[in-house]
Amino acid sequence: MSLLLHSHTVRQLGEIVNGTLMHGYVFHGPAGIGKATAARDLSKRLNCRQGGNDACIICRQIDSGSYPNVIVVRPQDKPSIGIDQIRDLGQMLSLQPYVKSGRRVVIIDEAQAMTREAQNALLKFIEEPPPATLLILISPTLQTLLPTVTSRLGAVYFQPLDETAVAAWLMADRNASSLDSTTAAARSGGRPGLAVTLLGAGGSAVESAVSAAAKLTHGTLFARLVEAARIAAAKEDASAVADALHAAAAENLKNDTMPPAAAGRMMEAAERMKRYLGSNVTPRSALERFVLEVV
Ligand SMILES: [Zn+2]
Numbered sequence: 604m605s606l607l608l609h610s611h612t613v614r615q616l617g618e619i620v621n622g623t624l625m626h627g628y629v630f631h632g633p634a635g636i637g638k639a640t641a642a643r644d645l646s647k648r649l650n651c652r653q654g655g656n657d658a659c660i661i662c663r664q665i666d667s668g669s670y671p672n673v674i675v676v677r678p679q680d681k682p683s684i685g686i687d688q689i690r691d692l693g694q695m696l697s698l699q700p701y702v703k704s705g706r707r708v709v710i711i712d713e714a715q716a717m718t719r720e721a722q723n724a725l726l727k728f729i730e731e732p733p734p735a736t737l738l739i740l741i742s743p744t745l746q747t748l749l750p751t752v753t754s755r756l757g758a759v760y761f762q763p764l765d766e767t768a769v770a771a772w773l774m775a776d777r778n779a780s781s782l783d784s785t786t787a788a789a790r791s792g793g794r795p796g797l798a799v800t801l802l803g804a805g806g807s808a809v810e811s812a813v814s815a816a817a818k819l820t821h822g823t824l825f826a827r828l829v830e831a832a833r834i835a836a837a838k839e840d841a842s843a844v845a846d847a848l849h850a851a852a853a854e855n856l857k858n859d860t861m862p863p864a865a866a867g868r869m870m871e872a873a874e875r876m877k878r879y880l881g882s883n884v885t886p887r888s889a890l891e892r893f894v895l896e897v898v
Contacts, residue, residue: 624706625757627729627738629714631745632761634849634874635797641761642710642739646673649737650705661705671701677712682878684717689724696733707736714740715747715871716878722749729755743874744867763793763853773798792853797846811839816847819894820869827894835887842880848893849873865897872896 630638647655647662650672655662664670676692678684692709700707711717717725728738729752738756745753770788772795773779779787779802790813791798818830834844852869855861861869872893879889 624737626732626736627740627756628759629740629742629745629748629753629756630759630761631742633763633792633794633853633870634743634877635791635794635800635846636761636763637795638741638761639710639712640796641759642708642712642741643673645737645739646670646708646710649708650702672705672707673710674708675710675712678716678878678882680882682716682875682882682884684711684713684721686718686720686724689717689721693724693728696728696736700735707733709736709738711738711740713742713874713878715742715744715874717748719749722752726751726755743870747871763857764795766791766793769793769795769798773802777802790847790850792850792857794850794853797850800843800846812843812847813851815839815844816851819844819848819890820851820897824894824898828891831890831894832887834890835885841886841890842877844890845873845876845880845893848876869897 630642632638643665644655646665647657650665650670651659651661653659653662657663657666661670665673668675674692674695676684676688679688696707696709711725726749732738740748740752740756742748745758766788769791770781770784773784773787774781777784777799783802787798787801790801815830815834819827819834821827834841849870852861852866852873855869856863856866875896876889876893879892880886884892
């Protein structure tokens with residue numbers, strides 16, 4: 604995904620790269636907008652000897668997650684990031700960097716999933732940062748993190764992009780048709796990552812995910828739980844449904860058709876659902892939790 608889409612954010616990142624680098628940042632904004640991509644791009648610019656042009660071995664290793672100086676922490680077997688993961692990180696950071704040149708980057712993806720204990724443990728590195736190490740937290744909002752953590756980091760906000768820009772980018776970068784690009788861009792609410800997912804899911808799959816999302820959020824509790832069971836039994840793509848739920852909440856927020864607090868809760872519940880789906884929770888249970896959380 605090209606960072607060129609985010610002109611405002613790119614300016615901020617440029618200042619980060621060219622100016623005095625702080626020891627840590629939190630990238631916040633809705634899911635699927637390009638926060639993790641930006642963190643990876645920044646890691647490349649700080650470590651690549653060719654300016655982060657994607658072609659070299661270092662850039663490719665950063666993309667595949669195998670470059671030793673770019674450490675990514677995210678929820679593993681369970682939906683949360685626990686204190687044990689942060690302690691492991693601490694052990695790694697106490698060692699000399701594997702590669703002496705460039706800058707070691709620690710990316711905490713889905714930082715909002717950190718438990719309170721994990722965040723407190725992380726605070727130690729934020730207060731006494733290891734040398735030549737940049738910390739990047741990725742989170743949908745600042746509010747889901749402890750104020751003691753966010754107040755010590757630079758905040759970079761990623762806002763939804765203009766839908767026509769996303770559509771144009773899908774056509775140019777993904778070779779998608781004009782109709783598919785326009786539809787996916789509009790459905791994504793200006794989030795390029797989500798637009799790519801929707802594009803990949805194909806027209807009919809997008810329609811069924813959007814329709815399932817509507818059924819999960821309307822009608823009686825019983826009807827919504829029945830829909831959750833149906834999606835799971837039909838083995839429909841629950842992750843695409845979670846994306847559609849998130850997009851619907853974002854659209855409601857934008858159009859003022861839902862109180863901001865309720866839309867925020869729905870987005871967070873959809874994000875939790877994605878995390879559950881990536882862990883050992885069954886799709887049915889993840890869907891049911893969503894329904895119960897947004898009652
Ligand atoms: Zn490179």
